[in-house]
Amino acid sequence: MSRFGDWLNERFPARELMREHMTEYYAPKNFNIFYYTGSLLLLMIALQLVSGFLLMAHYVPTSADAFNSVQGIMYDTKWGWLIRYMHVDGVSLIFILLYLHIGRGLLYGSYRKPRELLWIIGYLTYIMMMGEAFFGYVLPFGNLSYWAGQVITSIIHAVPFVGPGLTTLARGGPGVGTATLERFLALHAVLWFLIIAALIVMHILALHQVGSNNPDGIEIKKTKGADGHPLDGIPFHPYYTVKDIFGVGVWLTVFAAIIFYAPTMHGVFLERTTFFRANPMVSLPDVTPPWYLAPYYAMLRAIPNKYLGIGLMALAITLPFLLPWLDRNPVRSSRYRPVYRVMIIIMAITFFTLAWVGEQPPLPKYFIVERMGAVLYIGFYLLLPIISSIEPTRKVPERVRS
Amino acid sequence: MNKIILSLLLGLLPIVSHAEQGLKLDHVRIDLSDQASLQRGARIFVNYCLSCHNAAYLRYNRMGHDLGISNQLVKQDLLFATNKIGDRMRAAMPAADAKKWFGVAPPDLTLEARYRGPDWIYTYMHSFYRDPKSFSGWNNTVFPHVAMPFVLYGWQGEQRAVFRNVKLVSHVMENGKAVTEVTEERVFSHFVLAKPGTMTPKQYDLAIRDLTNFMVYMGEPAKLERIRIGVYVLIFLAVFLVLAILLKKEYWKDVH
Ligand code: HEM
Numbered sequence: 001m002s003r004f005g006d007w008l009n010e011r012f013p014a015r016e017l018m019r020e021h022m023t024e025y026y027a028p029k030n031f032n033i034f035y036y037t038g039s040l041l042l043l044m045i046a047l048q049l050v051s052g053f054l055l056m057a058h059y060v061p062t063s064a065d066a067f068n069s070v071q072g073i074m075y076d077t078k079w080g081w082l083i084r085y086m087h088v089d090g091v092s093l094i095f096i097l098l099y100l101h102i103g104r105g106l107l108y109g110s111y112r113k114p115r116e117l118l119w120i121i122g123y124l125t126y127i128m129m130m131g132e133a134f135f136g137y138v139l140p141f142g143n144l145s146y147w148a149g150q151v152i153t154s155i156i157h158a159v160p161f162v163g164p165g166l167t168t169l170a171r172g173g174p175g176v177g178t179a180t181l182e183r184f185l186a187l188h189a190v191l192w193f194l195i196i197a198a199l200i201v202m203h204i205l206a207l208h209q210v211g212s213n214n215p216d217g218i219e220i221k222k223t224k225g226a227d228g229h230p231l232d233g234i235p236f237h238p239y240y241t242v243k244d245i246f247g248v249g250v251w252l253t254v255f256a257a258i259i260f261y262a263p264t265m266h267g268v269f270l271e272r273t274t275f276f277r278a279n280p281m282v283s284l285p286d287v288t289p290p291w292y293l294a295p296y297y298a299m300l301r302a303i304p305n306k307y308l309g310i311g312l313m314a315l316a317i318t319l320p321f322l323l324p325w326l327d328r329n330p331v332r333s334s335r336y337r338p339v340y341r342v343m344i345i346i347m348a349i350t351f352f353t354l355a356w357v358g359e360q361p362p363l364p365k366y367f368i369v370e371r372m373g374a375v376l377y378i379g380f381y382l383l384l385p386i387i388s389s390i391e392p393t394r395k396v397p398e399r400v401r402s
Numbered sequence: 403m404n405k406i407i408l409s410l411l412l413g414l415l416p417i418v419s420h421a422e423q424g425l426k427l428d429h430v431r432i433d434l435s436d437q438a439s440l441q442r443g444a445r446i447f448v449n450y451c452l453s454c455h456n457a458a459y460l461r462y463n464r465m466g467h468d469l470g471i472s473n474q475l476v477k478q479d480l481l482f483a484t485n486k487i488g489d490r491m492r493a494a495m496p497a498a499d500a501k502k503w504f505g506v507a508p509p510d511l512t513l514e515a516r517y518r519g520p521d522w523i524y525t526y527m528h529s530f531y532r533d534p535k536s537f538s539g540w541n542n543t544v545f546p547h548v549a550m551p552f553v554l555y556g557w558q559g560e561q562r563a564v565f566r567n568v569k570l571v572s573h574v575m576e577n578g579k580a581v582t583e584v585t586e587e588r589v590f591s592h593f594v595l596a597k598p599g600t601m602t603p604k605q606y607d608l609a610i611r612d613l614t615n616f617m618v619y620m621g622e623p624a625k626l627e628r629i630r631i632g633v634y635v636l637i638f639l640a641v642f643l644v645l646a647i648l649l650k651k652e653y654w655k656d657v658h
Contacts, residue, residue, distance in 0.1 A: 029657055068459075071459045071512070071513070072459070074459070074622070074624065075459045075460060075461075075464070075512075075623065075624075076461070081622075081624035081627075081628065082624075082628070085628075234657055238653050239653060239654065239657060242646075242649050242650045242653045242654075243650050243654070245646050245649065245650070246643070246646040246647060246649075246650045248646075249639060249642050249643040249646040250643065252639055252642075253636065253639045253640070253643065256632065256635045256636055256639055257632075257636065259628075259632075260628045260629065260631065260632025260635060260636075261628075261629070261632055263628075272516065272517055272518075272519070273517070275513040275516040275517040275621070276513070276517045402658075
């Protein structure tokens, strides 16, 4: 064993990698429930790769057969339904994890120096995931897929000068059809996914370069013991590997309960209109995006002018990139920043209210909710530089609380 | 804090309702474990609906297997349109002919229950009424101007729809002045059974319940399987979880 190990390590840095990223990567000992989200995201994305690969073995990307091939997976393929539900429900669960993961970053100031790049890479991954989800959404070619494809590609139309050309490029023709499915499949399963995978690797490398933050927002590297290791840190392996295995157990139980007992989650994870094949003649009364994209859709609708609406949506999606520089308070964690904590709670409520209202039909009574939501969302980022430089803070302890 | 965010997330889940506006649907009790009901529903479906509609994602032998009907019996009683037991359940009438007859091709019904929901189907099959103005002589309150003739009228009999006029009061602005406008609208009130069929209303309800039950099965045959297998998966995960907890406790003993 050790002779093989030596042979291997002369040629490949297995031991070194293990040491650097596992046994001698020191993580704060006070991680809470939010810190399971990262490893669970890795797990879920790996599962998407496996289930997606199996789905592709039976999927046919043509407008005539896409819907049939997906139903073939549901009816005729052995375990096909299980694979499809895994893949479909996996998406919603990934976005739940992403929102908890991003929310954790907000709560504990994990985006702050020196983790700006870690934050930006992560947020870029999230934006890529939205694209990945959209491409996947169109593939089964139910009626919702068709109309969602039609509507979203027409948003690109608003880009100055090149818009119309881009829309044709995205669709592969004047309308959504076989050419669209072919290129969306190529993007969904190959290029886009590879970019996401590369971003995730960079995300982890950036994290291990600067070290994990923690719920107290205290830099553990500041207090080191005689052995040179942080006093409040513990080796990732074995401590956090066994803890994450426990998290995986809980999460898979939730995942399995959904797959086996509520795979459509009452039409939230898998909408009813996806069971009706794509039909350009049957328009849907209201094409609404899946819940995880709905907040942005609500903001798009908040301004009746198409260009301004798209501008607002683009702004809402890009603002979080600036967060590391908008927050000017010396204290990181919201545990010691009561005002900031209230702002985050308002932000979370705003975001999920926008998700809810984005799913509603375009009625005047919802209009006011959309507008207030947009104002609160944008307001959070505009006010943060001012509030963070004057807000009162509590005294931050020297060492993390366990 | 964690609790707040979790409850926000979970509170989000059941919010989307797809109820069609202004339409009251009768509730039907679906029970996929009632195999006799599924078998009766299958018989109705194959005899009365498959003549026009496809149910092409489902195959005869799969249906037989799931509903506990032997291949022998399927061949004897249910195979009309084909003679191969592994075939998809296709309509007896070619779609092109049907389109000529009815103006629209009857849609494939395999996924109908997933798309419309069981209550919709149940109510739809109760809502045909005589309408001399319509092409087929039938109309439907759930699906106005439907092109489908009511094939089960021998069972239910002939219904007539009774409408009533309601006053709609709306306040509008006209030339800067608020005006109240009153309009009359004809809305559906109730059905009367003009000519009874061979079944009593109670019997008809039960027959349609069986039919709907079968259509729910047809929309997702895997449901029978997943509900059964899910138990084993969850038991496995529970055992895994116990081991994971013990392992974690063991290692974390020395973290202070
Ligand atoms: C699929 C996407 C993602 C994967 C697989 C992923 C993975 C991980 C992992 C494994 C960790 C370490 C474990 C943990 O702290 O939970 C982590 C930490 C972190 N991630 Fe992500 N992440 C993803 C997306 C994001 C996004 C969208 C953001 C922010 C917008 C983000 C920001 C961060 C930050 C700031 C940390 C450090 C948190 C701290 O130390 O307090 N990540 N990520």
